[in-house]
Amino acid sequence: FHKPKAILDASDVTVQFGGFKAIDNFSFSIERQEIHFLIGPNGAGKTTFLDVVCGKTASKTGKILFGNEDLTKKKEFQIVRSGVGRKFQAPSIFTNLSVADNLELAMEQDKRLFPLLKAKLTSKEQSAIKEMLELINLKSAGEQEAGTLSHGQKQWLEIGMVMIQQPRLVLLDEPIAGMTEEEEEKTGELLLKLKKKCAILVVEHNMDFVRSFSEKVTVMHQGQRLCDGTMEEIQENEQVMDVYLGR
Ligand code: ADP
Numbered sequence: 001f002h003k004p005k006a007i008l009d010a011s012d013v014t015v016q017f018g019g020f021k022a023i024d025n026f027s028f029s030i031e032r033q034e035i036h037f038l039i040g041p042n043g044a045g046k047t048t049f050l051d052v053v054c055g056k057t058a059s060k061t062g063k064i065l066f067g068n069e070d071l072t073k074k075k076e077f078q079i080v081r082s083g084v085g086r087k088f089q090a091p092s093i094f095t096n097l098s099v100a101d102n103l104e105l106a107m108e109q110d111k112r113l114f115p116l117l118k119a120k121l122t123s124k125e126q127s128a129i130k131e132m133l134e135l136i137n138l139k140s141a142g143e144q145e146a147g148t149l150s151h152g153q154k155q156w157l158e159i160g161m162v163m164i165q166q167p168r169l170v171l172l173d174e175p176i177a178g179m180t181e182e183e184e185e186k187t188g189e190l191l192l193k194l195k196k197k198c199a200i201l202v203v204e205h206n207m208d209f210v211r212s213f214s215e216k217v218t219v220m221h222q223g224q225r226l227c228d229g230t231m232e233e234i235q236e237n238e239q240v241m242d243v244y245l246g247r
Helices: 046-053 076-082 099-107 123-135 151-163 181-194 207-211 231-235 238-243
Strands: 006-017 020-031 035-039 061-066 084-087 169-173 199-203 216-221 224-230
Touching: 006 046, 006 199, 020 046, 020 061, 020 199, 020 224, 035 046, 035 207, 046 169, 046 199, 076 084, 084 151, 099 123, 099 151, 123 151, 123 181, 151 169, 151 181, 181 199, 207 231, 216 231, 216 238, 224 231, 224 238, 231 238
Parallel strands: 035 199, 035 216, 084 169, 169 199
Antiparallel strands: 006 020, 006 061, 216 224
């Protein structure tokens, strides 16, 4: 039995706020080109886990391996450089710049604290932006002011801004929140396209959305792993039905 090598392998992670364990000895791994949904009731520790992976919050115990690198003691900017991208729920686009310019600024992560647009892009940079516009369904909106995009389009732009840095793992927290049904559907298609490029860890509350994929799901409860499997498999689990899926 050959187990494919995980791109992210977090083991025995514990996060404590005061005397309270938000994450309690939690282990999680994700493979290359895998979409993995992290679900569970409010307060289960899902967002905190994303925070630990990207270095925003320190874990008290355990180890986080990313490829051959140990992220456990690394700082947030180092982890981004290693190839972990995160789309936050709070918007980070420049609304008065064009969609293409937003992608340009995102392309060089080191400049993001002091972003400058170049007078002239190389042809390689131009084609990277063009490709990204196409990937995120904004092909004809490149010159449009980002502030005029719909809510869903803004979310795709943010995903594009993460993807243009060519991460090997992307963390998404409720990517379809506030979207129309049509936008949700297109986001689903987008995730399947992204999956060909990197691993994607998605925190999601919308079970219909999760069910629309046949991807792996991990259920978290009180900072711990309750179970994992496909949506079909976890629906058979008594405990999951009790604590989460509302029986
Ligand atoms: P989820 O994303 O699954 O809803 P969170 O990871 O946001 O859960 O939160 C897990 C638990 O940790 C919650 O009880 C939350 O109140 C607590 N928590 C999260 N961040 C902090 C913090 N900075 N300080 C104290 N408690 C926190």
